[in-house]
Amino acid sequence: MERGNVTTPFGRRAMTLGMFASQVIASEIDSQQPIDKWKLFRTVCEAKAVVGVSDRALAVLNALLSFYPKVELTSGKGLVVFPSNNQLALRTHGMPGTTLRRHLATLVEAGLILRKDSPNGKRYARRDTKGAIGDAFGFDLSPLLARAHELQTAAAAVALARQEAQLARERLSLCRRDLTKLIDVLRETDQTSNWDDLQSRYLLAVDTLPRKPGLAEIEPVLKQLDALRAEVLNQLEKLVNLENSDTNDSQNGCHIQSSHPDSSTESEPGFGSEAVTFSNSRQTSDSMAVVQASNRTAIATDAASQTETPEVTRGKTHRPPQTFPLSTVLKACPDIVDYGPGGKVQSWRDLMVAAAVVRSMLNVSQGAHDEACRVLGPEAAATVLACILQRSPHIASAGGYLRDLTRRSMRQEFVVGPMVMALLRANPGSMALAS
Structure with missing residues (x-):
């Protein structure tokens, strides 16, 4: 950073170390990376909890960006906007002057803009x-451009955390519903069971949840409910097995061919009145066996559906495909590493954060990404986005391609493995490392 580029505030406002740090960051802009100002603004809105700004401060930032004449922010001296407070108040829908100045100071403290007085x-x-324009004095938007990648990573992390919390809430709702109804079944079918104790433990677990629980509050309760659910299913399974055993014993004990064992016609069931009795008894026995086998099949199917909850998509049961090891994915798709937190991908969560950043860069809609995560699974969806990024010069529409792969996966016509292996084969060096 050139020392002559440091500016200090006018009047009684004191210079701080944070202001100096913001100016240092703003001076390190990559001149080859212009970015759409409105996409960047939406990124800041998504990451506002991390950045530490309110919605009113974001309204002021939106007004400042509207005074920048171009759509894309590029490095240079032209990133300074100089509207008056009256003009800013008009574009913030009549925000009072004192409120406007307070939120401008918030944006400066958050390191999103600089004052150039x-x-x-x-x-x-x-x-x-x-x-x-040769030289301008006002608000410098350079920090916003310089922190673009940092803001995108923060927004991706926030989106991922929100998605994880939503999935956890869905699992919690399903588990609560299952437990409520399964305990009712146990109470109605076996009065001697400990259903009242199970219900008390269930109520004690859910009573600890706040009105709007987050992921940290849901996870321990979900573990308790999962264990309780397994216990209830185990008792119901034992009850079903006991009923089946009793039914089989009673069926075997009542299997009598004739009421006259000394009759000479017993060894010839094709003749006499006893033949009709034997035939009817045999048909009734076979019908009972078929009905009991059907019941056992239905009960086993229902128990399996209770213990396993595969993802259901449009009425079809779909299990997410298995993913490759993370190291193999990174060897096949090295470009994704640059978009991870701190320019590194060291875990599957880092890969999912990088994929969320890439999603925005490739103009893939949030809906297409959420659908891919739901059908393929979060890890496999992140792997697919990494592959799409690696082949982006050959793909006209990344969003359309992702939707097509998602639909093919729903029809069991697509798995991630061949795509990763094709990229490994396209790069012999990475293939050797993977082996």
Whole structure:
């Protein structure tokens, strides 16, 4: 950073170390990376909890960006906007002056903008003989551009945490519903069971949940409910097995061919009145066996559906495909590493964060990404996005391609493995490392 580029605030406002750090960051902009200002603004909105700004401060930032004449932010001296407070108040829907100044200070403290004050504290621009802006005094948007990758990573982490919390809430709702109804079945079919103790433990577990639980509150309760659910299913399974055993014993004990064992016609069931009795008894016995076998099959199927909850998509049961090891995915798709937290991908969660950043960069809609995560699974969806990024020069529409792969996976026509292996074969060096 050139020392002559450091600016200090006008008037009584003191210079702080944070202001100096923001100016250092703003001076390290990659000149080859312009970015759409409105996409960047939406990224800041998604990461506002991490950045530490309110929705009113974001409204002021939106107004400042509207004064920048171009759609894309690029490095240079032209990133300074110089609207007056009256103009800003109009574009923030009549925000009072004191509120406006407070939120401007919040944006400066958050490191999203810089003040570039003139000698007299006014905001204006000097133009050269051709009418071009030579030097301007106002608010510098350089920190916003310099922190673009950091903000995208933070927004991706927030989106991933929100998705994990949503999945946990769905699992909690399903588990609560299952337990409520399974305990009712146990109470109605076996009065001697400990259903009242099970119900008390269930109520004690769910009573600890707050009104709007987060992931940290849901996970321990979900573990307790999963264990309780397994216990209830075990008791119901034992009850079903006991009933089946009693039914089989009674069936075997009542199997009498004739009421006259000394009759000479017993060894010839094709003749006499006893033949009709034997035939009817045999048909009734066979019918009972068929009905009992059907009941056992239905009960086993229902128990399996209770213990395993595969993802259901449009009425079809679909199990997410198995993913490759993370190291293999990174060897096949090395470009995704640059978008991970801190420029590294060391875990599957880092890969999912990087995939969320890449999703925005490739103009893949949030809906397409959520559907892919639901059908393929979060790890496999992140792997597919990494492969799409690796082959992005050959793909016209990344979003359409992802939707097509998702639909094919729902029809059991697509798995991730061949795609990863094709990229490994396309790069012989990575293939050797993978082996």
